[in-house]
Amino acid sequence: MSALFRRLLGPAIVGLAPSLRTLHDEDGDQVWTGLAEIRTSDNPFTRLLCRMMRLPARGSGVPVTVRFERRGATEHWHRRFGDRQYRSTLRIRHGRLIERMGPAASSFDVSAVDGALHMDLVGFRFLGIPLPRWARPACHAVEQEQGAAFMFDIPVDLPLFGRVIHYRGRLERIDD
Template sequence: MTPVFRRVLGDTFDTLAPQVRALHDVDRTMVWKGEATITRGTHWLVPFFALTTQLPPSASNVATQVTLAPDGDGETWRRDFGGARMASRYRAWNDRLIEKLGLVEFYFSLGEHDGELLWATSGVRLLGLIPLPPTWFARVRCRERQTGDRFEFLVEAALPWVGRIIRYEGWLERT
């Protein structure tokens, strides 16, 4: 079975930085460990969004573990940010990546620039059924890159009328 990110990216997968490729070349269960800093927004709706998508609380330099496992036609990622757990499932659909995170499904277009993997939101569905306006989610994105021998990530989510929902960034190394 071809890993999900390789299916979505095609030949572009091979142009990613080595550590970015290694994290996404999921052909068996893998564990990556590192550190992250998490900043949640302050709008009164942020706790509701965090609950429905299992977002971790704000924390600085917290021990982080990500377990990636292939399952059927996709992958399950289990993240642990210092005891705060967040799980999501990924699958390929045409040339897009779908992430099911709590009650929400995000559709991402993936791209590469100078070895970095860039995620841009192209659609969102609540409960897998109800489409939400994509313009609301234009500021939900991710950047993954390699610095030295480390995989680095930056995830940001903001909504027009709420501002920042969450931002988390850090690094991981394969164990």
């Protein structure tokens, strides 16, 4: 079975920048490391929510390690940002990327534009219950290449609370 993002993007995957292709268009497991800048809300509720989901804590120059495991039709992403770890499972359903992380499942439209990968949140379930558009998080994640470096930029907003977390950084592959 071909790589998950190749199945999602089809021929458009060839338009991704080289570092993105290396990460998303290979069948084997990979480990990438780097540094991130993480901004979080000062709101106590959203900070608690981020902690419960084990999302990255606020910081600058935070060490990041991401292990990508490819298993048939799914990918498992194991992330470590400083001392926080979390895992998600990705699959394709009805032409969309579904990312399950704990009690939450996010549905993304994925596209390749000018060498960058865009992932737009279009659906969200919590404990299996779909949230209506007005109540669900908003996220427009972008992966792109600067120089030869893989860059990620992930903002997450919640209705009524605004920006909950915004993490961005740079990764490079560790060769086995």
